[in-house]
Amino acid sequence: MNDLQAALDRVGIEALRAEFTDAVMMRDRARLASLFTPDGVLRMPDIPAQHTGRDEILAGGERLQSQWDFFVQNSHPGTVRLDGDTATGRAYIQEIARTLDGREGLNYAVYHDRYRRTEEGWKFAERVYEVRYLDTSPLTGSAPGSVARGTGPEPAPAPALPAASAPFGEPATAERLERVAAALRANGFAAEILDDAAAARARVRELIPEGASVLTGASETLRLSGIEEDINVTGPYDAVKPRLLALDRTTAEGADTFRRLLASPDVVVNSVAAVTETGSLVLASGSGSQLPANAGGAARAVWVVGAQKIVPDLATALRRVEEHALPLEDVRARETYGRPSALNRLLVLHGEPAPGRGTVLLLRESLGF
Numbered sequence: 001m002n003d004l005q006a007a008l009d010r011v012g013i014e015a016l017r018a019e020f021t022d023a024v025m026m027r028d029r030a031r032l033a034s035l036f037t038p039d040g041v042l043r044m045p046d047i048p049a050q051h052t053g054r055d056e057i058l059a060g061g062e063r064l065q066s067q068w069d070f071f072v073q074n075s076h077p078g079t080v081r082l083d084g085d086t087a088t089g090r091a092y093i094q095e096i097a098r099t100l101d102g103r104e105g106l107n108y109a110v111y112h113d114r115y116r117r118t119e120e121g122w123k124f125a126e127r128v129y130e131v132r133y134l135d136t137s138p139l140t141g142s143a144p145g146s147v148a149r150g151t152g153p154e155p156a157p158a159p160a161l162p163a164a165s166a167p168f169g170e171p172a173t174a175e176r177l178e179r180v181a182a183a184l185r186a187n188g189f190a191a192e193i194l195d196d197a198a199a200a201r202a203r204v205r206e207l208i209p210e211g212a213s214v215l216t217g218a219s220e221t222l223r224l225s226g227i228e229e230d231i232n233v234t235g236p237y238d239a240v241k242p243r244l245l246a247l248d249r250t251t252a253e254g255a256d257t258f259r260r261l262l263a264s265p266d267v268v269v270n271s272v273a274a275v276t277e278t279g280s281l282v283l284a285s286g287s288g289s290q291l292p293a294n295a296g297g298a299a300r301a302v303w304v305v306g307a308q309k310i311v312p313d314l315a316t317a318l319r320r321v322e323e324h325a326l327p328l329e330d331v332r333a334r335e336t337y338g339r340p341s342a343l344n345r346l347l348v349l350h351g352e353p354a355p356g357r358g359t360v361l362l363l364r365e366s367l368g369f
Helices: 003-025 029-034 054-065 174-186 197-207 220-225 227-234 240-245 252-263 291-297 314-337
Strands: 036-044 049-052 068-076 080-083 086-099 104-118 121-135 190-194 213-216 267-270 274-276 281-285 300-305 345-349 358-363
Touching: 003 029, 003 068, 003 080, 003 086, 003 104, 003 121, 029 054, 029 174, 036 054, 049 054, 054 068, 086 121, 174 190, 174 274, 174 358, 190 197, 197 220, 197 227, 197 300, 197 358, 213 227, 213 240, 220 227, 220 300, 227 240, 240 252, 252 291, 267 291, 274 314, 281 291, 281 314, 291 300, 291 345, 314 345
Parallel strands: 036 121, 190 358, 213 267, 267 300, 300 358
Antiparallel strands: 036 049, 068 086, 080 086, 086 104, 104 121, 274 281, 281 345
């Protein structure tokens, strides 16, 4: 091996180790798993845990990171010994963490690594985590939004929306959004990545023809972005929601008209509770009244989705619905309607069989529940 190739290999391995720490800090489990070979192993005997293969590493990362209140990892370069298309090495770690159930501490650890050259570059064949020092004394500091223990009495909780459930309130990375958009397109959806709510608001105006009958879902995303007002108050559309509110649903005729208006508008505009990295959309509802239009009753559908709603798979999507979206929606429902919310209906859209019908607008910022 010549000196130039050796230098390039060392740079590639250092970049791999840096990418690992960044993926951990950003709680990007999919990117973390992609840093391993397909049969790669992540072993953590002190936890204890062992994950073999990218799927297990992805699932294990989700379980571990969902327990964090906050986590900080500082990594320091160690040794690298090259041997053709394989290499070994060590990296040195300092970590500070607190879990949601109150466990906390500081540790120093070593990663014992085996690396393998692949067509995608250097990957971990094995990464073994060895703790060398552990201090579980109460931490005196805190992350923004957390209450530091040991610094006096904790304040009474404010009467506001529940705190975002880690990790379900964190925006996806740009790379992850691109992967999700590609998966959605492969499943028949049109998918666009936009900067923020203002961009989504402008794009929705472009997508809906004047005079179309448009149904908006009960969505904080639409309310906060101004899209709900654009459609139901000021827009040049045949807005369905004002017509629904004017009906007397205590009569058979009113209830029947209500049902028909909900089921088949020209366009439905809504958000979702979660989008999976495999390109599926998950919607949840208490009554189910707005789900038919989303499922296929509307001629066209537009879903506006904040970056925090990206999850690895369907199982995690359902957890997000139950653990994150439902508690937030319950508070809104009690304040708005005077009654609790409920998770009575779920709609999962794995694909769009009608080309051009469904458009997903993925935002780079967090918005809504």
